[in-house]
Amino acid sequence: MISLFTAEGLSGLLFLGFIGLTLAGALIATNARSLIRSVAGLALCFLGIAGFYYYLNSPFVALMQILIYVGGVCVTIIFAVMLAGSSEVNKVSRHNVLVGPLAFLVSGLLVWGLAGLALKTEWHSSIFYVENWGTVANLGQSLLTTYSMSFELISVVLLVAVVGSLVLARQGRDK
């Protein structure tokens, strides 16, 4: 039992906070009645995940998570909600009444299965801790050497996405 009032203790507490943030955010995101609250929940969840990344020793990815997911994706979704003008509370479900419980059941089973798998499996840790482990410099090098092809492809995908969304969004504008 480590003390709460040490650096490790506090960081452990913070980690618990991140777990809470992530799960609460995710639950809000899927269950909130108003869309805009869902997005807010999603943002919380992303912040929590960024915290995990920080604990996983990759602050760069953590910051990118905040920059792209919170500052980019969430903001864009909020903007879309504004455009579609639908923060309106979800209408009464027109799904079959069974869909809700069924979804719960299916996802519950999935979680049970996956978590069970994760906990039961013997993970062969090949941990070899390196001092400059996964720094930005490493990342950059890998991106431009080993993964340069995928890096280029990603940029093409992004370009296509930008052009595509512009085309889609402009439709109906020119009258």
Add this chain to the structure above:
Amino acid sequence: MMDILLLSNSLHTYLVIAALLFGIGIYGLVQRQNFIGMLISAELILSGASLNFMAFNHFLAPDPTVGQIFTLFIMAIAAAEVAIALSIIIAVYRNYKSIDTEDVTDLQG
């Protein structure tokens, strides 16, 4: 006894959380009936996957960067996906004045 304050050092923690995120995402995807809601759920699923990548990378991988790079790629893809999806949603909204899945029935023939 497992020290609750040392959770951050265990691979299992991350995997379970990722599984939970995945599950919540699936639940939302099925249960939500509006496009943006579904998009949000899809983001959760992607996040679960990224978290797995990162955790494996940290605890198991021989190459210290591969997980991070995959996560970065997922982020880029997610951003592109969101952009496209939202512009489709806006386009759909213009035509149907709704972003509810069930109102968009023309495609079902």
Add this chain to the structure above:
Amino acid sequence: MTLDPEIIRLLAFLVGVIAFASFNAAYLVWLERKEAAHIQRRIGPKEVGPFGLLQPLVDGIKLMTKQLIVPAGVDPVLFKIAPILVMVPAIMSFVTIPFSETLVARNLDLGLLVISAFASVNFLGLLLGAWGSRNKYAVISAGRAFSQNVAYEIPMLVIVVTLVMVSGTMNLTEIVGLQMGGFWHWNILNLAASPLMPVAFLIFFVCMLAETNRAPFDMSEAESELVAGAFTEYSGMGFGVFFMGEYANIVIGACVATILFLGGWHSPFPDTIPFFGASSVIWFLLKMYFIIFTVIWIRWTFPRTTFYGLLNLSWKILIPISFVNLILTSAMLKVF
């Protein structure tokens, strides 16, 4: 049971940073009012305390005891959270800003990235607040803020990337360290890296104005068009916190500009000169407040641009020039 000294240090810095941010946010309002007054040949706040120095205090007391109206039909949770979402990331960003070689809460390797990341979060607060208040003006304002943000993030990041290339690091302390020894070593005059550096500083400055919604780019709270923009429905301290968040963001912008271009805490004179040559936090504050002064000065000089004029400026002038600067810099780095 003893506390880790590292934790104490952190807590002390956290308290210090919050105090610094709040103090600045409050007294920048005073500075703004005074400066505006003198530009307009008035006196400005004067009767409350010497030189009106207690004015922010009484304003604070008033705002805190003012009724916080949550208008009918708004989302009460989002409505109340939004101002905090603007203020908190701004304070967080201070954590990594080095005021002097030693005076920094956390010297992070990715300091620059931290600031960019948190800057994007505080924008989320603005959007949620605008949407949360269910006011047409607020929604238009949010729409404007969104496209403005997108348009100006690009040249700003390009400039930042250029500087990271020049410095070879994202650690703010190291970036400042490279600019030691007189003002001709500052990045703004680092003509060896790129002859366009002064222009780059201008672009950065303009982007900073736009990102912090300052005049002449205060599209999202254009008084004569959108009443009070995103804050239209906010009263009392909700408005006060929004307002302070805005000023905190200006301080961060000024700090980053100081660090990236103006040599941080380094004296403009070579350290051979006694007293004036010494580097200290005073130089940092001087530079930072000079930039803030300029920001306010600009606000009270120019009319507001239009929404499309602003986007034109970004896409047609700032982005091309910043890319030219990037290419030039990389070429120069390769050549020399």
Add this chain to the structure above:
Amino acid sequence: MIDYLKEVISGTWSLFVGLGITIRYFFQPVVTVQYPYQTLPMAPRFRGHIELVKDEETGETRCIVCGMCQKACPSHCITVNGEKREGVQGKVLTEYTLDFTRCSLCGLCVESCTPKAITFSKDYNLAGLSKEAYIFDLKAELSSLPAQTKLMPFGCKNRLEAKN
């Protein structure tokens, strides 16, 4: 391209010119008159609410209760009443009320007054907590007024004076 650069540069220059102007004013002295401590002299013809003139000889009002001011007033804010008294020629003023809250300060009453019994006061900073305070009983106030010798103490030729 040349035009583009020219526009960018001249535009930027115009901004710097503007900044130069404002910073120059920043260092110039203020023009503020700090009101409760400093006051502006009121113009001699400043029109405040009207008041009765205290005759320098008699120390009484000059009003002859002709009612012209009452008739001239566009917003009916003046009430004049008088009565016949023994041994006095003409009427004696018993009531002179001004409802200042209705007044538009046009000066028609002062112009219409043949004996020059009313004039403008220099009360320029009235403010108070009740509106009833602005229904002035000018006759009562008369006693507190200094005797006035001239209507327009300044060089401007008053229309009324010019007539005489």
Add this chain to the structure above:
Amino acid sequence: MNCAAIKEKLTVIGVEMVSEAEYARKGFALDVQVAPHLLVAAVSVLDAEGFFIEAITGVDWLGEQAALRKEAEAKVAAEAKAQPEAEAAAGEAPPLVSQPAEQGEIPEDALEVVYDFNHYEGLCRVTIRARLPRSKPEIATISSIYPGANWHERETHDFFGIIFVGHPYLVPLLLPEDADFHPLLKDFRS
């Protein structure tokens, strides 16, 4: 652009009366009385000549007919009184006096609509008047010729209750949206 030519053209379309008001005395050059049905034609002439619209307003002539009759009666009485003396003095036949108004029914009072037009170049302010019966004050709109007349007509409708037939949006402009009173009518009491 000359006023006489305009007068010519207006006479051609058959307006009731075109008098050349003495400009220095009146402040307008042409005073045109027009029958309501000829208004649009008259305004079209002005439009073709490049006039701009200055104002539209109304005048309520309530009690005018009664006053006129009273005046006429007084005149008749006075003349009747003066006649014998005049006859005695001149010994001529009595001059033809205008017939006094018919006894009994007083002709209805009128609401007058006044249109002011002016020209950017020449000095020629044209005032067009149309008299409408007070019980049925209706006249064609000219807002299709001069879109600027739209507001002026709405204002006139506000104040006088004159109905401009064919007006696209005849709701109160200056008065509250639900106002049903016409304050500038002489018989208006608030």
Add this chain to the structure above:
Amino acid sequence: MGTQNIQPAIVQFAQLDKLLALGRANSLWPMTFGLACCAIEMMATGASRFDLARFGAEVFRPSPRQCDVMIVAGTISKKMAPAVETLYDQMPEPKWVIAMGNCAISGGPFVFEGQYGIVEGADKLFPVDVFIPGCPPRPEALIEGILELEEKVTGSRRWPRVEVG
């Protein structure tokens, strides 16, 4: 005996109230809201010559939500009255109203028999704290009104009174 030993309060609320009052009185933010002629004088009061800013009252907020004092500067017409009332209702407590000019006090010169269009005084719509007569009042009078309001809030006057001879 009827006397009781009253314990002094731990927190001196009276002192706190005084501080609050002082805070409120010195930070009166008016609304950017002009109706007619007086609004121009209101602008002049904020301008360099008279500088309302000295009293911390130059922060003209366009949104009623952020205002402390509404300066009714001009005639309130019957068509406008509902809007003015709404504005008043939208202001957060504590709030004050200054009726500037004769029109806002009583309808001023626009009151006549048979008038159909104006409200005869802002106090017919909501409570008014300070009245500033004049048509329009001079900027000094508006400053005096603000000072008067501060006096009303705090209970004492910090500034000298200007005596008009």
Add this chain to the structure above:
Amino acid sequence: MSTFAQSQANETFVLNLGPQHPATHGVLRVKLTMDGEYIVEAEPVLGYIHRMHEKMGENRTWAQFLPNTGRIDYLHALAYNHGYVSVVERAASIEVPERAEYLRVITAELNRVSSHLLWFGAFILDLGGFSPLLYAFDDREHILDLLESVTGSRLTYCYFRFGGVYNDIDDNFVTGTRAFIKRLRGRMPMYHNLVTKNIILMKRLQEVGPISAEMCRKYGATGPVCRGSGINFDVRKHEPYSVYPEFDFEVPVYEQGDSMARYMVRMDEMEQSLRIVEQALDKLPEGPVMAEKVPKILKPAKGDYYHAVETARGSFGVRVISDGSNTPYRLKLRSPTFSNLSLFGEACRGMLLPDVLALMGSLDLVIPEIDR
């Protein structure tokens, strides 16, 4: 980026600008039907400050209506004074002494400058610049001081009387006015450097809110609005009244018809007004300032009279119908901004919100004058 809102026509929303809104300069309400930030339709709603001037005219004697004229358009009150006294003098055949006419012109032109200065400041304030407003007010205070020393009030002057003016001027006024003319001439280059040549302002005004000459004619626009569209129409030249023919001044006309043109017209007009004042001070004749034989109770002859004057906002006309009694039978005030604003709805169709405000500001609205 105009994708803010939905694109189809039925996806528009209504934005209420006013009645309390910082940009409407008072209590105008504009119902904007907007598609995103584009204006589909704009409908000004008037009457929020309708003060029944025309009705009051029928309830008051001829002289008692005088104070009202200062309140129709409080920014250029003296021109309204002028219009009303002129029409009554026309009706009652009163001769005005020449000195009085000179004084009228001097004060009215000074008042015009003060009105334009205020417009200038308020216009730049609409566009987001604050300091020019205070600089303009600083200059304006000097005019107000001058006018107050003559008329006794700062804003709602009631200086003209039937047959002359209320008070004569003194030497202080003359020297003060000359000093002011010098001062303002010295300040104009500053205004131009600070504002007119500013790239932001140029971008905001040039080619924004075009109004064609034909549109001016159809809507009856006068004053700087029509002069900014290339129509050379100024009542002072076109239909000379008072002693204006004796002065040498120009009517600034700009062809472009955009907001910048209207802005420039007003800026140039200030200089022309200063010229008029200067000449009037030079030529100022001696003599009485009131006509000798003005009856105390005025009863103009029966009839219909019209008189137009050029105010800062355009041509202001008064039509009085006298029935020979001591009150007007009908008093019609033709206010220039009423017509100028009526073209607003058509002019701003398809424009963006900030441009609409630039257009609205360039029309120089004084709401009580529109609503009367």
